Amino acid sequence: MSDDEGITGHYARAGIAQTILTAVRASLPEGREISVADLAPADEFHIGGIEATRRFVPGLALKPGMRVLDIGCGIGGTARFVAAETGAEVTGIDLTAEFIAAADALSSSLGLTARTHFHCGSALDMPFGDASFDGAFSLHVAMNIADKGALYREAARVLRPGAVLGIYDVLAGPGEGTFVFPVPWAAGPQASWLATPGEMRAALDGAGFDILEEEDLYAYALEFFARAAARGGPPPVGLHLLIGEGFAERIANLRTNLAARRCGPWKFVCRRR
Numbered sequence: 699m700s701d702d703e704g705i706t707g708h709y710a711r712a713g714i715a716q717t718i719l720t721a722v723r724a725s726l727p728e729g730r731e732i733s734v735a736d737l738a739p740a741d742e743f744h745i746g747g748i749e750a751t752r753r754f755v756p757g758l759a760l761k762p763g764m765r766v767l768d769i770g771c772g773i774g775g776t777a778r779f780v781a782a783e784t785g786a787e788v789t790g791i792d793l794t795a796e797f798i799a800a801a802d803a804l805s806s807s808l809g810l811t812a813r814t815h816f817h818c819g820s821a822l823d824m825p826f827g828d829a830s831f832d833g834a835f836s837l838h839v840a841m842n843i844a845d846k847g848a849l850y851r852e853a854a855r856v857l858r859p860g861a862v863l864g865i866y867d868v869l870a871g872p873g874e875g876t877f878v879f880p881v882p883w884a885a886g887p888q889a890s891w892l893a894t895p896g897e898m899r900a901a902l903d904g905a906g907f908d909i910l911e912e913e914d915l916y917a918y919a920l921e922f923f924a925r926a927a928a929r930g931g932p933p934p935v936g937l938h939l940l941i942g943e944g945f946a947e948r949i950a951n952l953r954t955n956l957a958a959r960r961c962g963p964w965k966f967v968c969r970r971r
């Protein structure tokens with residue numbers, strides 16, 4: 699099995715869009731149309747969900763009509779949020795074919811097919827021309843990709859000079875002890891490559907990006923999970939639909955690793971030189 703098959707095998711599940719749409723429709727009042735916000739608990743696959751997306755997107759200076767790339771778009775939740783909130787035209791690319799099929803189906807059910815476009819492919823070899831995007835973002839993807847230099851060189855290639863790249867990813871922390879698997883992004887260490895902040899800075903600089911801003915969101919992650927635990931009760935219509943079997947164990951292991959400071963989410967905002 700190749701590395702890519704290991705990644706897609708971890709994420710792929712059949713009929714994702716239908717499972718989510720059925721559950722979300724059942725939770726809404728009769729006759730109410732589904733909105734981007736209704737899908738958010740299930741389609742924003744990163745720490746903090748749509749709350750984190752709302753914090754992250756304004757810093758990217760996205761404007762109506764811009765051509766924007768979502769690298770590792772999953773089932774397209776962030777792409778739809780950005781299209782709906784900023785008026786930008788968003789193209790998503792993801793390695794997992796089942797996620798791209800779900801992204802297309804969910805955008806179609808929200809009437810967003812004209813402003814969101816999805817492609818199945820690798821972030822390391824994207825089917826887009828040089829300088830073809832005005833901006834890009836990537837949320838919780840780099841931890842599945844060993845070669846960060848190759849990832850950000852390919853991002854730099856498809857961005858025009860001056861374009862902004864926003865990254866919200868899980869990095870390695872200074873905590874000791876053995877990292878506990880499975881976590882939401884990997885069943886084991888063969889699919890998890892957490893970079894240190896220093897390695898990220900070097901990869902971004904080497905690929906041709908100036909870092910405009912960075913933020914350690916470790917404390918935010920702890921606080922987000924503490925709030926979720928305090929709410930208690932059954933999960934709302936949400937990520938368990940996307941992650942499926944093992945959801946509770948993977949989230950619990952992520953919280954264990956976070957508490958031991960073995961990992962944590964960071965934000966970078968960079969400009970293509």
Ligand SMILES: C[S@@+](CC[C@H](N)C(=O)[O-])C[C@H]1O[C@@H](n2cnc3c(N)ncnc32)[C@H](O)[C@@H]1O
Nearest residue numbers: 742743744770771772792793794820821837842
């Ligand atoms: C944790 S999910 C995050 C999805 C989405 N960015 C979000 O926040 O909802 C990680 C995603 O990265 C994708 N991925 C991993 N390696 C990739 C690669 N080499 N190229 C493109 N996508 C990749 C996976 O298929 C998966 O959809």
